[in-house]
Amino acid sequence: MSQIDNIEDTFAVAAAARSDAEITRRRQRRAQAVSAAIRYAVLGAVGLVMLYPLIWLVGASFKTNGEIFANPGFLPKEPTLSGYVEGWQTSTPYTFGRFFWNSFLIILPKTIGTAISCTLVAYGFARFDFPFKKILFGSVIAILLLPNVVTRIPQYILFRDLGWLDSFLPLWVPSALAGDAFFVFMLVQFLRAIPTDMEEAARVDGANSWQTLLFIVVPMLAPALISVCLFQFMWTMNDFLGPLIYISSVDKYPVSLALKLSIDTTEAFEWNRILAMSVLTITPALVVFFMAQKYFIEGISAGGVKG
Amino acid sequence: MAQLQLNQLEKTYGSGFKAVHGIDLDVQDGEFMVLVGPSGCAKSTTLRMIAGLEDVSGGEIRIGDRVVNDLVPGKRGIAMVFQNYALYPHMKVRSNLAFGLRLQRQSKEQIRAATDEVARILEIEPLLDRLPKQLSGGQAQRVALGRALIKKPEVFLFDEPLSNLDAKLRASMRVRITELHRRLKAEGMSSTVVYVTHDQTEAMTMGDRICVMKEGRIMQVAAPKELYNRPANLFVAGFIGSPEMNLIGGRIENGAFRTEGQSVPLMEPLLRRLKSRPEAAVLGIRPQHLKLVAPESEGLDARLNSVEFMGHEVYLHADLDGAPVTVVATAAEYEALGRATGPIRIAPEAEWIHVFDRDSGENISLA
Structure with missing residues (x-):
């Protein structure tokens, strides 16, 4: 009799243990779900706080001038394109398209030139030995640490003597x-991380230094080069001080100066026009960034060498 | 004809460190020469100087009848296979193979034909449209081999090409490269090879001749069998062969080799061959040439410490008057012994005894 009891007890204990385990597991799962929910809520809230000015900017650019200050929300009550239409016309004889074109004329040679020249210089520093290399590289780093402002005046005098004022050249x-x-x-550091084996293989294959650079190094450098172009593009698009110093005629203004122009010339600021044009101004940078994002992250050098 | 000659080749680095001390080496046309040595023996540096990837500090390198010291790598008539494969990561296999030919401005048809031919020989046709990162180690190595082969160079240079592969693949690639070399030679194509490795199995199985290096100097250049049976000095004796040759210190007295407590009689032909009678000598005998003998027969007393069972044979690790010795016994001999520790008696086979001068390291017992 007592033996049977014992057996039944054992079963009961086992079942209890099993359901205990089940409960623990369920509890753990619930705790995980809760913690995930909290995590996403916090992240979402912080993200929203960060993005809100941008969202508000886009929303406000569709509002009427009066509504901008009356309505704190970002959804316009009576959406209108007038900000865009009137802002595009500007208060000058030129449309905003002209200013975009000016920006483009600065950005294009600057970005392409940067990519080519910096690659050459970085390749030289990273892969060749030449006299005074250490001193020269040291001075590159020194320039890196030098505040830009220090060179503004000597540069201005230099470009004035060259007759480059009021042109895009100094920019x-x-x-x-x-x-x-x-x-x-940045490129020197990236190059140093790439093993030299591939370049040596290219030299054995009969490539000279230029061919090695063009066919082997540049493709491996692509992710870094894309970053360089992206940074240069965004910084130039946003550059205000440079054009302010060197450009004096309105027909040569890039967008960064043109935006300021509409604030200067009207007594009562047409905020919706300024906001509308601001939205247009940041659009190219955003588009380019999202297009290049993939390459930004992707490392192409992986897989060629096993160590 | 693609003979390779190194004359008094030297390499000194900017810091003043001398890596290669004036080495002389002749590699015959079609010969498979292996440079082998422990790490830091400058074998790779020597190869890179032949390739033109390192400057030559002194001496000359001749390929065929040209001195190539000042030629860029691409003009030397060489092709190289790197340890890390060094495939161009952004190019498909086909373009990797064709890169050298493209730089030579060969026509598209020529390049295509050459690529297909090499791909067929190396059985990499299905891989032609893949990127290097989609290849396994063995496949990548074959592509690297193909990139060398396609150029039809006068001299092939290999820089530890198999050391990144696993043991099984390494063994099969070894055979494949040896076969490829034989085939090129049979077809009358240029097939001089300089192959750098630190793996003595690769050296012994692949090389027509082996050049053993140590600290920037050549220790011995000889065919594998010669190197194994007639090592010129203590370094080669210890480096070539597995398990290592037993080296026992002592002196020569009254026609016998004496250790502290025991002696080995030296036979007449050996005694007559001895070039000198150094104060301190080293007796060298391969583990395969040490025999377990019965306790009462002539031989040396040693103390057995441990045993490694290898299948068809057994390595007995023993202690002979303080010197570690290894004996290779057959499984049957070991069975007969019946234990893994304790005193044993061993006898060297007289004709396989080497005697070295301890100070110069030279083998003084060679005919």
């Missing part, structure tokens, strides 16, 4: 000659 020529030490440094 892109220095960069197109590897004047941006930051990009040189």
Whole structure:
């Protein structure tokens, strides 16, 4: 009799243990779900706080001028394109398209020039030995640490003597000659991380230094080069001080100056026009960034060498 | 004809460190020469100087009848296979193979024909449209081999090409490369090879001749069998052969080799061959040439410490008057012994005894 009891007890205990385990597991799952929910809520809230000014900007650009200050929400009550239409016309004889074109004329040679010149300089520093290499590289780093403001006046005098004032040249020529030490440094560091085996293989295959650079190094450098171009594009698009110093005629204004123009010339600011044009101004940078994002992250060098 | 000659080749680095000390080496046309040595023996540096990837500090390198010291790698008539394969990561296999020919401005048809031919020989046709990152180690190595082969160079240079492969693949690639070499030679194509490795199995199985290096100097250049049976010095004796040759210190007295407590009689032909009678000598005998003998017969007393069972044979690790010795016994001999520790008696086979001068390291017992 007692034996049977014992057996039944054992079963009961086992069942209890099993359901205990089940409960623990369920509890763990619930705890995980709760913690995930909290995590996403916090992340979402912080993200929203960060993005809100941008969202508000886009929303407000469709509002009427009066509504911008009356309505704190970002959804316009009576959406209108008037900000865009009137903002595009500007208060000058030129449309905003002209200013975009000016920006483009600066950005294009600057970005291409930066990519080519910085690659050459970085390749030289990373792969060749030449006299005074250490001192020269040291001075590149020194330039990196130098505040930009320090060189503004000497540069201005130099460009004035060259007769380059009120032209785009001072805005892109220095960069197109590897004047941006930051990009040189960035590419040198990237190159140092790439093993030299592939380049040696290319030399054995009969490539000279230029062919090695063009066919082997540049493709492996692509992710870094895309980053360089992206940074240069965004920084140039946003550059305000450079054009302000060197450009004096309105027909040569890039968008960064043109935006300021509409604030200057009207007594009562047409905020919706300014906001509408601001939205247009940031659009190219956003589009380019999202297009290049994939390459930004992708490392192409993986897989060629096993160590 | 693609003979390779190194004359008094030297390499000194900027820091003043001398890596290669004036080495002389002749590699015959069609010969498979293996450079082998422990790490830091400058075998790779020597190969890279032949390739033109390192500057030559002194001496000359001749390929065929040209001195190539000052030629860029691409003009030397060489092709190289790297340890890390060094495939161009952004190019498909086909373009990797064709890169050298494209630089030579060969026509599209020529390049295509050459690529297909090489792909067929190396059985990499299905891989032609893949990127290097989609290849396994063995496949990548074959592509690297193909990239060398396609150029029809005068001299092939291999820099530890198999050391990144697993043991099984390494063994099969070894055979494949040897076969490929034989085939090129049979077809009358240029097939001089300089092959760098630190693996003595690769050296012994692949090389027509082997050049053993140590600290930037050549220790011995000889065919594998010669190197194994007649090592010129203590370094080669210890480096070639597995398990290692037993080296026992002692002196030569009254026609016998004496250790602290025991002696080995030296036979007449050997005694007559001895070039000198150094104060301190080293007796060298391969583990295969040490025999377990009965306790009462002539031989040396040693103390057995441990045993490694290898299948068809057994390695007995023993202690002979303080010197570690290894004996290779057959499984049957070991069975007969019946234990894994304790005293044993061993006898060297007289004709396989080497005697070295301890100070110079030279083998003084060679005919």
